[in-house]
Amino acid sequence: MDRKYDVITLGEILLRLSTPINGRLAQGDTLMKHLGGAELNIASEIGQLGLNTAIISKIPTNLLAAFIKNQLNASRVSENYLIEDHSDDSRVGIYYYEYGSYPRKPRVVYDRKHSSINNIEISDVPQTLFYNTRLFHTSGITLGLGGKAQDFAIHCIKEFKKQGTLISFDVNYRSNLWTGEEARKCIETILPYVDIFFCSEDTARLTFGKTGTINEIQKSFCEEYPISVVASTERTVITPKKHNFTSIIYSAKNDTYYRENPYNNIDVVDRIGSGDAYVSGALYGYLKHGDCQKALEYGNAMAAIKHSVIGDMVFTDLEEIDSIIKQHKNTSGYQSEMNR
Amino acid sequence: MDRKYDVITLGEILLRLSTPINGRLAQGDTLMKHLGGAELNIASEIGQLGLNTAIISKIPTNLLAAFIKNQLNASRVSENYLIEDHSDDSRVGIYYYEYGSYPRKPRVVYDRKHSSINNIEISDVPQTLFYNTRLFHTSGITLGLGGKAQDFAIHCIKEFKKQGTLISFDVNYRSNLWTGEEARKCIETILPYVDIFFCSEDTARLTFGKTGTINEIQKSFCEEYPISVVASTERTVITPKKHNFTSIIYSAKNDTYYRENPYNNIDVVDRIGSGDAYVSGALYGYLKHGDCQKALEYGNAMAAIKHSVIGDMVFTDLEEIDSIIKQHKNTSGYQSEMNR
Amino acid sequence: MDRKYDVITLGEILLRLSTPINGRLAQGDTLMKHLGGAELNIASEIGQLGLNTAIISKIPTNLLAAFIKNQLNASRVSENYLIEDHSDDSRVGIYYYEYGSYPRKPRVVYDRKHSSINNIEISDVPQTLFYNTRLFHTSGITLGLGGKAQDFAIHCIKEFKKQGTLISFDVNYRSNLWTGEEARKCIETILPYVDIFFCSEDTARLTFGKTGTINEIQKSFCEEYPISVVASTERTVITPKKHNFTSIIYSAKNDTYYRENPYNNIDVVDRIGSGDAYVSGALYGYLKHGDCQKALEYGNAMAAIKHSVIGDMVFTDLEEIDSIIKQHKNTSGYQSEMNR
Amino acid sequence: MDRKYDVITLGEILLRLSTPINGRLAQGDTLMKHLGGAELNIASEIGQLGLNTAIISKIPTNLLAAFIKNQLNASRVSENYLIEDHSDDSRVGIYYYEYGSYPRKPRVVYDRKHSSINNIEISDVPQTLFYNTRLFHTSGITLGLGGKAQDFAIHCIKEFKKQGTLISFDVNYRSNLWTGEEARKCIETILPYVDIFFCSEDTARLTFGKTGTINEIQKSFCEEYPISVVASTERTVITPKKHNFTSIIYSAKNDTYYRENPYNNIDVVDRIGSGDAYVSGALYGYLKHGDCQKALEYGNAMAAIKHSVIGDMVFTDLEEIDSIIKQHKNTSGYQSEMNR
């Protein structure tokens, strides 16, 4: 079967407006303008690594549409499934971001209610969509939007599954969208369709009521549902500007856990989107190499490098990520500080 | 009667996000952050000229509230009637602005639907509010929001009027909010309460179906309704970066028309808000000096200087405006290019 | 015949480094970073208007490649014919641009010698390339590079022509690349293959020794060579910041001259690339509508709007250009200053 | 007794001109523009926390006055006691600040001589001033200006004291204003009037010749003078970009020392003004809650958060500070990295 895309994601495309680093929303006269949104980040980053990607989303037809489309194309994400919202009510969801420095936490203000994706309809997309990709990814953020967006997402999961598409899902719990209980109930209805499941240890415990070690938790998901792969990131916040990051992946097929040494003392320029970068790397590694070890390595490397870049997503390419992985593994030998 | 405020306005406080001059929304990574909104501009500018002002509006309690409150205070506008919206749905309305250069027009994208002011309730404000000011001002923009905001505005007009407050109203027709017919019908219901009426010649013709000269049009409003003063701005667009500006005011009391020579060849840095600046100056002149000639001079000077400043409102003071008026009248004598 | 691309161009992709407006290269610590190059501009702009485009060029594989590829994709230009230069010697050509204000002229410093395109080889591209487009465009700049780039360009012109592809050529004379005599000799060898010929009146006189009226000059090219269409821009520099712009097109098929009123008093933010924008619009109009009148209107509108945008190329879309054309034709009726 | 203000401070308002972070005064073409001055910072910060504040200062009537007044109002500081200096000689004092990075120290250049506050006269303020506040604060900086400013400050201390106002004083020793010996002599004349005394351990030893532990030193001040509260900050400079910060407060009334764990590994964006922020928090806690424990907690939290913000003063509100205190106390439980 020859499918046009390797990955199609579904989610909201947000305008991200952030203060200059060290600045505050209450002061100054400048904002940085980027795009964000978990599923956009993932489609973009997998596209940069070289696979074919598309995003299903709905956006207004105003001047901001050009900004969005330019960015999608720059990241090699197809705009074929970008649905135009011609309603009077159309809007791009926004989030404002203020960078923190200890002891001042970073802060987020969401203004995403009533955005165009909340008007998405099954009739907005052609049925052929569901035949067209190897993997479909969405997250708990899209489900958490509720209403039509949730209905649409569940519809997509089922339809893609019918066509033998791999279903990837990241819980990505956001307390400002729904309660843990609402999230659990909804997600449990789609878990029977999921192949690759991203869930942090905290979320597993708090939202799904899991107990035991992380290994036990991961395995339990695969025992309850026909999930093949469970991936959980592990982050240690040393200071807001220094994090350690790694992950653990469980493969049900060979009942194996994959781990590697953390990236330690990561310089945190911008932490937002590092979880999405992890998903990007992991899906890339899995799809390209069919291998959880590669998923682990690409996931960790993408997440680690994301912290060094301003904005929701990293702009990188395969060559850079491969060199980061190589350097990370080379723990004993000589490492150049910079090549010149 | 001793009233605490000279002017209270009612209207939406918008976040204005504009491209750097000559930049486009579809490109770049920076936006300028300002506040806007016709009634905010007017309260701020009258406050800067030295009268006591307040604004009735409704805003969220998130991080943007601090930005709004800092700006209100910086402009000497009381935050006493700023209503906090604690609902989940609360949001600040936004407009995006892209500067133009001939033949590329400036463009505006509004994202103001569902903003907090649309939830405003009569019970949000104390009844004492209506005893507390010499003049109340609102505009067709607030009425055009429809729903609760429109109801609230009409309630205010009637309540303030009962207390002998002067009612000022600027048509400020926006085709993206309502049709001309909707506007006409609604505005005609409040014209019986209006004392000072701002209406451009174009709007008078297109929306109210007026005919004849501008003089005849102005007078006709006072004949149909108990309006005391009608003010109409006159703008000539030479190029998008050069405008001429003046106005004509009709006073029903003494059946007199007030005019002065236009400000010619105004350097247009940012044209947005020049109509509001006109209202500010006119109301200041009228309230401070009780005189339509002063209203005319302050209105024209405020509007003219507004064009030279980035953002929705001018930051100025009485001394600067007085010197601009003096210089404008001094058409024959020697004018220094700069004082040093 | 089903061809994948509407337009393929051939030319150098340059890094454009310009001072902030009003700044000088000899001072300050900031430069603006854009891409430029006549054929890149044309491919990008036609891509933005909705046709399928690609560019043939050769670039290094270093970090700048990512910048170039992101921009190509953002402009919907295919990177399929972007040739990687793996040699040690590979480099991106540069031009530095300093904005002027009367009486200080804008100034350009070229640093494009030895850039990767000068190593382009016929073996770098697949033979299938030549079957794949409706129109091929290149310019006198590419020929003026001399050496392998010139050989490659002439080879392309002949091979594309064999496949029935329309050949478009813009003289774009640059005295820093070659002498007028060198240019004339070289261009005369390719004119027998050219279908659409862009040549300004000045260049026709100075380089090709033409005499008579512009009408006579245009016709004479079609009499000497099997050229179908000759287009000549007409620019009047009122001041460095105010230009008038229009053009005249001659169609040999129906022996007709096409003209329209100039865009007058254009606000010149950045004049570079307005000639390329003209070619973009003219080719778009010609290919889309098969009509010299449309070529004229789109060419003039694209050139006019280009002046309002910083950088080598305009970022726009069909809707905006159509509204500019409509507004330009509407010389008598009411024109809104801004829509809101 | 009903007093209009909670806190009135007396001190110079300085224009602070700082290089971009990592830049040097000797290079570049940009400076950041802020206001500073210990007593301005304190009035502003207490105002932001919700108490009524005013500042006594003297400034020119030129264009900078508008900048100063806008900022005062934005921070909710009354401009009622801002004295206009109409003399030819009037000027705003300046300090230039260059950020450091180890081993390059930050550097300050003061240009505050001859500024308007040095012309302050007792006759500049109404006698009613002294009846109007619960607490008066000034510092050794104001005394160190010498001349009329020193005389005025001493006069204020005595007059406020007469009205039963709490007198707060921060030694804030500046070696570029006076010698330690001059400072000691002058300050000893006002200590009999002081209720709340801010003095670091170093200054106590070097300037006042104190010996013993910090506990003994604090107590000794209360034994020699009728001081109620002595507060001393404790800062550990780990690196110029990482500090630990806490303080110790001694209350003579109940002969008790108040301490808490330091804020460790504070990210130092801008260290200037953190001492003032401490005073702000401590006075807020003391006035609002009448409690040295609260003074300690608010003082430490305000000082800690100040380091994260560019400029002399922090822009914050009570909600943010309360959350920082809560998070700081929560040393064992789960702490979210960011709320979303």
Add this chain to the structure above:
Amino acid sequence: MDRKYDVITLGEILLRLSTPINGRLAQGDTLMKHLGGAELNIASEIGQLGLNTAIISKIPTNLLAAFIKNQLNASRVSENYLIEDHSDDSRVGIYYYEYGSYPRKPRVVYDRKHSSINNIEISDVPQTLFYNTRLFHTSGITLGLGGKAQDFAIHCIKEFKKQGTLISFDVNYRSNLWTGEEARKCIETILPYVDIFFCSEDTARLTFGKTGTINEIQKSFCEEYPISVVASTERTVITPKKHNFTSIIYSAKNDTYYRENPYNNIDVVDRIGSGDAYVSGALYGYLKHGDCQKALEYGNAMAAIKHSVIGDMVFTDLEEIDSIIKQHKNTSGYQSEMNR
């Protein structure tokens, strides 16, 4: 006689702090940092044209000294006569500049009182200074500082004159430094020593009570005093952003008036310092070519180009100025819009 310098000037070196163009001092958080001062501008610009120059001035030894010295060297002005002010009181004078747009005038705030130059002493410079240059230049600004600076300037004029040095003087009347009457009295005492006299028509009338045509006025100065050359600039302000500029020079030796067509429609980016640029060009032309015609041409060209550059002085070189002069004279022939 072999003299080391062609021109030595005497005057204050000021720090110029200006708002971003279109910004206001009362808003924003950024200032542009430049150096200014009439005699610094002149020494720098003549240095850039290729003659040897030095400036006599007095500056503090703080961090700003490095900025000043870097700039002097960058402009090829010798720092040999820069006197260090080691006093506690030392400071660099400042002026704040806010750009205007009609009808908002540009505004200047001076803060130059008590600056280091006001402490200049005859003993600060070596006697050999007076043997070392072909021409000495100072202005009415330096005299207007009064006190020691005035005494020093008069001393210099007399001492340089004794050594056969040409004395150049620009009235440069500033009403914020002294009255017209004070200026006249003081300047009349030095006119007997002056060889080259710069005085605008307005100043001649208002300050020196001259009447008649500009020709008569210029000649009258040479009749009253042993002045060889009188130069008067002629500026027409069309709009604040469009000026015409030319000058008229009278040579007493051959009783001739020199004129040329004005530079019309100059794009005014920054008008400050254009008078100084005129003096620079005129002195350069006179010293290099011994010719009032050259003085006129270089003076006008330098003044004209200055308007196009942000800051007090133009950064240029002889080649650029020569091309501007050539282009200005070429009123009939073909003029390229830009060379490339």
Add this chain to the structure above:
Amino acid sequence: MDRKYDVITLGEILLRLSTPINGRLAQGDTLMKHLGGAELNIASEIGQLGLNTAIISKIPTNLLAAFIKNQLNASRVSENYLIEDHSDDSRVGIYYYEYGSYPRKPRVVYDRKHSSINNIEISDVPQTLFYNTRLFHTSGITLGLGGKAQDFAIHCIKEFKKQGTLISFDVNYRSNLWTGEEARKCIETILPYVDIFFCSEDTARLTFGKTGTINEIQKSFCEEYPISVVASTERTVITPKKHNFTSIIYSAKNDTYYRENPYNNIDVVDRIGSGDAYVSGALYGYLKHGDCQKALEYGNAMAAIKHSVIGDMVFTDLEEIDSIIKQHKNTSGYQSEMNR
């Protein structure tokens, strides 16, 4: 013997274009513009410390020449031996720099091929050049350019040596210019002329095949060649933003090793050029004080402070470096955090 310069260096002057810190070359629209090049850095920094320096280099005559000359003069480097390249082919070499954050390494793209220095000829400089300085410095970068630049450099080394000039050489191995083997062979031909030799331990081992301790390595160079002084820097990269730095110098004359405690936890703003700053300080200390201990201290201090400054070279002065050395030695006593 009276020589005009203390130090003359020979090397390429590069334009350095770097991303804003935390930005990427593939994104954004701004670059920072600086000059770089090892020998330029060294001449500039020694000039700033107070010795007379010049640089031998070759540059185009275009607009960038003014930028280069302004910078040279600002750093007190003579432009007397700056050779103008009038060829069509002239260009300034460039390097692009992208700042890194762990785990993203900083990256450099060189575009220095075919630059003007590669056309340097012995006939470009006067023979008197070789009589005119106390010390001549060049590096392996200049030799690594190969061709005419290498020939010229070897010629200079021999000619200067003939005149009794000290010869200083820094290996500065760049793998993108030549192989280790090529470097070794070439450098061995000039080592017989070298007096002061800068070579890191890594380079000594990898390129020169040295073994043993660093002490043994240093001594071995002096045994094989008539080298007087060998200096080797020692850097420990804790994280990309924290380095330790010191060095070890061996003096053959008194067979002594000089060391001092490292500067630990240096805040790395910009690491580029810290090796050159070391050479600058070491040569300054050696020439000024004739003492390897001083060479060590100035070298280490200059290298340490360089890390705190954006750009290739530090802008500093002797007073600042002396205070850094003093503070570094004062390991036990009290250290102020900042002087004010």
